[in-house]
Amino acid sequence: MFDEESIARLRQEVKETTLRNRWLLDELLSEVECMRQTTVKIQPRTTTSISLVASDGGNNRAEFNPFELQVVRVMDSHGVELLTKVVSPHTDLEELAAWHLDAKRPDDPLGVLMRDLKCDSLYALSPMLNNDPEKKSSGWPLVYRDLCEWAVLYQLITRTKWGSDTLIVRDGLLRSKIFRGDLFVQMYHRIMETINETKSRRRRDVFLVGIAKRTEVLQRYATAMSVEQIFPSGHPLFAAVPMKLQKKAYKWPEYIRSPVSEADTEGKEDPKFNIGAMHFVRFGTEQSDPIWTADLLHAQAADAQKIFGFLLGDAVEGFPVPFYPLCLQRADEHAHVAGLDMDILRDELAAAVRGLLGDRTRQKILDGLMLAYSDIASRRYA
Template sequence: MFDAESITRLRKEVKRTTIENRWLLDQLLSEIEPMRHAAIKIQPRTTTSISLVASDGGNNRAEFNPFELQVVRVMDSHGVELLTKVVSPYTDLADLAAWHLDPARPDDPLGTLMRDLGCDSLYALSPMLNNDPEKKSPGWPLVYRDLCEWAVLYQLITRTHWGSDTLIVRDGLLRSKIFRGDLFVQMYRRIMETIEETKSRRRRDVFLVGIAKRTEVLQRYATAMSVQEIFPSGHPLFAAVPMELQQKAYKWPEYIRAPVADADGDSKEDPKFNIGSMHFVRFGSAQSDPVWTADLLHAQAADAQKIFGFLLGDAVEGFPVPFYPLCLQRADEHAHVVGLDMDILRDELAAAVRGLLGDGTRQKILDGLMLAYTDIASRRYS
């Protein structure tokens, strides 16, 4: 702990460093100035909303897990299981791709996405899923999880006949660097084709929005936005994030480049990692209420008022995170493997390992090892 002398010295150091870096605050205030009158009041609307969340082994890891098994589980806000797969860092990716592409599973979300994009392997879909033992990353299940979430989202939009106007909410921005080449933008074009067809033939609107609690651009400008009162008290508000601010916050220009070809035909790299139009949004009415970063589909940016109006009612009901879409919070709860579900997962894993060991002394050793791995005290007092 700091003693009295250390606190005094620390206080002086903090004050000195802050004064020396005052120029940075002035710069941020200047950069955010153009947004001072850009905020638009959100008008409430009603529509069907559905959310999806993918949960991976980082959240669903059993206490006793010698094979490092990870449960990839994509759920919606109604508790419907959309995709579940158990993998480990040692899973053969060729076998995994064959499982998803099996004709016996024509409705598998990842298989559907792979077929529509002309991919016959996971490596063809993402360069991060290399099956070569020399190049295979131990962290590939995280990439696989994200692909599964995008695949479920893609299937929801392109294969579902909605009976009413629908807003699909993704936990995270509509940007990704895990797809090979321009496959991400190809997926976006197929999504928009389906959305336009649904609107013209069935008179139904389908919208997609991604919401993120934390982003680099919001982290950079949060203080300046508050000081400049970009979102004054009184009403729920939203505002498009100028491209200049995004360029200053993100190091990689391809992460913010819009999914349209450059009109001037210059030699810039083709857009391939972003399908969203970035906005700041505050669903509460007080200046102190949280501000989130939201991505609308690039082609749906003109419908921002309608989309945020649809999302407003759900966000106001948000719990336990205030003013964060309730549908996302419910989907996240469904996706986590906890409580009885985790007990079932642990027991199934133990039974599978026990089956490999056969009868006799080794099974008893395994049972003792499982008790050693299980933290009984933490369960009792958690």
């Protein structure tokens, strides 16, 4: 702990450093001023809302897990299981790709995406999924999980016959650096073709929005926006994030470059990691209510008022995170493997290992280990 002398010295250091960097606060306040005249009041609307979330593999590990198994599980806000696969860092990626592309599973979301993008392997889809033992990263299941979530989104939009206007909500921005080459933008163009066809043939609107609780651009400008009251109390509000603010916050220009070819792209990397149009949005009415970063599909940016109006009612009902879309929170609850589901996973894992051992003496030793790894106290008082 700090003693009295250290606290006094620390206080002086903080004060002096803050004064020396006053120019940075002035710069931030000046930068957000351009948003003052572009802030828009959200008008409430009604529509069907569906959400999906891919669970975090790190949260879906059993207590006793010698094979480092991870459950990749994608659920929607209604509790419908859209994709579930058990993998480990040691899984053969060629066998995994063959499983998804198997003709016996024509509706597998990742298989559908791979076929549409003409990818015959996971490595062709993402350079981060290298099956070479010397280049294979132990963290590849996290990339695989994200690919599964994008695949489910893609299948939902391109294969579903929607009976009403529908808003699909993703937990996270509509940006990704895990796809190979321009496959991410190719996926975007296929999505927009389907959305436009649905609108013209079936007279139905399908919208996609990504919401993020924390982003670098919001972290950079949150204080300045509050001080300058860019989002004053009174109404739910949104505002497009100017490109110059995004460029200040992100180190990689390709992360913010739009999927539409730009005039100044000569000599630069082609746009391929972003399909979204970034906005700040506050669904509450008070200045102290949380502000989120949202991405609309680039081609749907002109529909911002309609999309945020659809999302407003769901966000107001948000719990336990206030003013965060309830559909996202429900999908996350369904995707998380816990309680009875985790007990089933642990028991199945133990049974599989027990079967491998064969010898009864070894099986008894395993049973003892399982008991030792179990957190009995936490179950008793859960």
